[in-house]
Amino acid sequence: MKATALAHPNLALVKYWGKRDDALILPHQSSLSLTLSPLSVRTSVAFGVGESDAVELNGYVAKGSERDRVIRVLDTVRAEAKGQKLGPARMVSRGDFPASAGLASSAAGFAALAVAARAAAGLPADPRAASLLARLGSGSACRSVQGGLCEWMRGERPDGSDSYAVQRFDEKHWPELRMVVAIVSRDEKEVKSRDGMKNAVETSPYYAAWTKDAEAEVVRARDYIARRDLQALGEMCERNAWRMHATSLAADPPLCYLMPATLALIHSLREQRKKGVPVWFTLDAGPNPCILTDAAHEVAAEAVARACGATEVVRCVPGGDARLLAEHLF
C-alpha cells in the first residue's frame, strides 16, 4: 500500500496560459513542453495509515489550497479503486529545486504524486490515466508523466476526459538539446500562475489573440523538433513566451513577472545571437529565464546567465518518464 515515484519538471515551449474550466483544469489551448533532467521531485504515498490524510511538502505540513489539491488527487484515486477501501493516506514529497519560483515544481510534484498514488492503490501503470490525474492537481503536471517532449491536448469534451498529455518525442530524439535554468530570484512569486492566468483570461484585451494562434503554434513546434531545427524552435519559443507575458502585462491589474535581471539576461541573449551563439529564452510565471540552446553552447549560456546576476544555474537535458522507485521517503 506504499509507493514512491520520481518525476522531472517540464518547461513549456508552447505555453498554457488560461483555463476554460477552472474546476476541472481544462486549458483554452494545447501546449508542448520539454521534460527536464536532472531536476526532480520524489513523492511517497501510503494508504491505510493514520486517522486522516497527512500531506508533507518539502518538510512542511501542507495547508490551504496546496493541501486541497493533493487531497483531490488522492480522493480521485480512492474513487477509482473503490472496491478496496484504501483509507486515509500519508504523502511526503521532496523536490531538489526551489518551489514557487516559476520553475514548474508543482508539475513534477503532481506527476510524481499521480504515479505514486496509483501504484500505492494497486492501479495499473497507465500514462494516460496518470496524466489525467496529475492534471487535477496542476494543469502543467499532466506533461510531466512522460519524458522527452510532451503535448497536452486541450481536448473538447466538457468532462475533460480527452485533455491529457502524450509524448510526441522521447528523450533520445534530440539528446543535444539543452535548457539552462537561470535562477535570478529565489523569492516566492507574488501571483501564482493560476491567479495570473485567470486574471489574463478575464481582463486582458489580448487574450483572444493569444488563444487564436495556439494550436497552429504547437503544430509548428512539432515540425521544428522533428527536424531538430534549433533556430526555428528558439525563435518560436521566445515569441511564445513574450505573447504569454503580453496578455498579463495588458491585464487589469497588470501583472509583470519580469525583474531587472530577467530583462538584462534577455538582452544579453540577443547580443550573443548576433555573435552566432544559439541561445533563446523562455519564461514561465516567474522571473527566472530558461535558456534554450544545445550541448555545444550550454557553458556559454551559463556564463551569460551568471554575468547577468544569476546566482544559480542548472544545465538541464531532456528528461525521462516519471518512474517508481524502490526507496521510500518514510
Ligand code: PMV
Ligand atoms: O499548471 P500551472 O498552474 O503550474 O500553470 C503553468 C503555466 C505556465 O508554466 C506559465 C505555462 C506552462 O504551460 O507550463
